Amino acid sequence: MNYTFHTVTDVLESGDQVEVRWKDTTFYGMFISRDENVTVIKLQNGYNLSLDNSSISRINLLSKWNPKNIPLGGKRGKGKKIFLLGTGGTIASYVDYETGAVKPLKTAEEMLFAQPDLAEIANVEAEVFLSILSEDMKKSDWIKIARKVYDKINEGIGVVVTHGTDTLSFTSSALSFLIENPKAPVVFTASQRSPDRPSSDAYFNLLGAAKVAQSDIGEVCVVMHSSTSDDQLDVHSGVRVRKMHTSRRDAFKSINSGRLGSVDRKLEIKWDHYTKINKEDTRLYDNVSEKVGLLYFYPGLSKDLFRDFAERNDGLIIAGTGLGHISGSFISDIKEYTARGKIIGMTSQCFYGSVNLNVYTTGRNLLEAGVIPLSDMLPEVAYTKLSFLLGNFDPERARELLTTNLRGEISGRRTE
């Protein structure tokens, strides 16, 4: 059968066997895809060829694609029950080497198939809840995730939330505030190398997270690689963790506080300090204010931009320089906004160390203008905290709680 170009993709599906005439050569292989420029053919030796459409004179269909049905097996897993909540990124995937496509897995059965070791340690119930990129996560998604998590931990089931790495610490800190006194573990994990790669960190991270979700930790935490080696995981507080590297496995670090614990290669947990589950009732706050913003100060920041920012928000977290400064030229504006009842909190771009507005004149002037110094709270954490506070409390109470340590996000003492 011969097809003219404009009908190729009408007729051919990925996986079909075809004969392709390219320049004066004929290839036999599998049709993969075709866009306006390039046709991709998978040769029998596994290589993909991307041929310019203009250099192909003929494509013949030899036989239609006959997809294999993958028997997934009915394993349910053994051990204490956990709930696996997928919120985006690839929580589990496998490569179909026949076509070279990376396919996501969406059910508990599929999860156990792709993570055979998980079934050895936990009885897994799974749900792929959201399927969005980490950077597309919205404040309203925090609420959706918090509700889902709250339902499960109320049944006493530990929850593992898988999340894209980019904004993971926003969501982990938001959930820390939105869920008070969790009566089962809430554990975030992710991967810096996607699970289609044999070297993926997803496998170990997920096993460790499952183990922590079966423990007695009563605070929201994040489980990720300790180092570049696959030999230890760190358990971080959800309000102390930050992604500190664009690509390394050990990108996540606890800032201004030690890690809560670690998980070794044998999946044994060693706690450094952590909050145990207590008898208090779990409480869910299911509001966040959309009118809170986070501003990174830089030399040359325009007044218009600052004003626009302050006008649009009720609460404003500034990531200032050094001990917590922004240019003195903004002080009169700040004074005006705080007088109008807006909450302006100061954090540091340095991340490490505490804000201190008493050391320099600018700092003292900022204090006088009503800026609230936020100690050693991370800018992102201060942002989620203020969003949470203004969503659930009146401004007076919010102002008071902003500088109160609620979930371990602030400490008076630092050793590093």
Place this chain on the structure above:
Amino acid sequence: MKIGLEIHFQVKGRKLFCECTAEESRNILGTFTRRLTIVSGEKADRDAAALQESMKGKDFQYIKTDNSCLVEMDEEPPHIPGRETVETAIITSLILGCKIVDNIHFMRKIVIDGSNTSGFQRTGIIGLNGNFRANSKSVRIASVTLEEEACKKLKEEDKKIEYSLDRLGIPLIEISTEPDITSPEEAREIAESIGLAVRQSKMIRREASSIRQDLNISIRGGKRVEIKGVQSLSQIEKVLTKEIERQESLIEISEILAKRNVPGRISLQDLTDSNYFKESDIISKGRSSGKRVFVFTLPGLSGVLKSGKYRLGMEIADRLRTAGIGGLIHSDELPNYGIELGEKEEVFRKLGCGREDAFGIILLEGNKIEECIEIIQNRIEEALHGVPAETRGATDNGTRYLRPLSGSSRMYPETDIPLIPIREEYMKEVGKKVPTSVRQKIDHLVMLGIPRQEAMNALWKEYDEVLEHFVISYGNPKVCAKFLSVVFSSERPDLLKAEKLIERYSRGNIPPESLEQLYEGGEFVSGDSRITLKDDGTLSYSLRTDDKVQVEDIGLDFKFKDRGMLNLEETIDRVVEENITTIKERGESSFKLLMGQVMKEVRGRFEGKEISELLKRKIAEVLNNSGK
């Protein structure tokens, strides 16, 4: 007989997917440990299941070196490949008559032995469907691919393999031929010719370890066998010859077994607590270390395990070895190992062996015997069909079993690197950089008076351009050739320095004048030592590689022939006249071509320097007159 080659060359410059240098380094910066996991959609695929099983609990330890970065550590996405590297692969493809792909599409080829930190090797096809002619034989080139080198294995233990990141990521060009080759000699010849042709890009790393070959061979009646890691050209012929002998004997064995009662049932006895083999040191040692002593029948295998050229016993032992079971003793090798003929016959009777049966003895932990017998049974089953499909490794005297021949590779697209389009305009530029063919180069050098063998040598060692410059500047083609061949083949450090200088010269990094200083008066000075080329007064030259010793007579004296009626200027004028259009077209760069023509006529009668100076002047005159 069908033989195909896969030839690998490392490319100079930077690594394929990062800015680290492609030069090896042993400076250690630290270590880290990883594991690999493979999840395949093909659940029914036994291969994938076996792969996964093989990796369970295995740790890979990597040594970081100062020529590696986060990319080799699999901690940073790959960078776009270097332009020069891609160009070298394209030029290589063109040398081999391949068609260049429209777009380079890198793939991930799953490799889970830990030799790639990522668990896959990135590889992309550059050229396809080529044809290469070597002497009288033409061979089809299936593909030329550009891929990343794997880690170097340093140490292997039961649960841990240690690798160095040093070599990981060095660009590798893989040339795969179709199985068009029909004898070991031909295989060597073709590998050699391809090697020499590809080297002409001057971008191939020159270290001995930078080239290696894999061989595919099948003979009539047998399956395909892949032989990995043939390190040198001379090894190709030897390894293939041995492998063909092995395969032929396996086919003969299959014919013998067809007439016997094979496969028969293996019967097994535990002789640990018996009085057998008390005189055998090996067995006594095994017994006292707590191993059990098993004897078992090998029905129908008498005389094929080890006798004459038959070595089925070794084939079985190789399979056991890869499963971690060593020390198979079989009846074809007895009496030996302290086991007497009498005892051998006693075991025969005890096991109830027939005339055609053999038996085996093995020392094992008790729980491994079932696996052991299964492996043996499988190999016997295969022996009925001649040559099994296997991946084998090259050794000093033949090949050794490594693993079953893997099916087609597991590959999927490398999404971190965009397609690299190869535009037509770019190809026109690259086409100009394709070096002249080896044959043309040799003819040219021979025309300058350089002996053919020396010309060949110069091309292999990539000093052909330097040699040409020497001949044109100093005359004496044979002396220059000999002189440079000593410099370039030397392993002495001071001479290596000289080589570096000449290499820099050939890359245009130092001006020819400096080189002339080095060679002034027939003396090559490098640091404190000197290579002296001396006319001993009898018009015979000798080469002195330092002040004291090692005077080497470089053979043939250099004498000017009778010039007869030949006039140099007239000859040059005539050649210039004949090539006037070429000179006007190409300008000064026509010199090389004309020099060749003049040399052909006057070689051995005038000094090279005299010829080249006069020719340069004549060319300049033509160009001045034509106003160029």
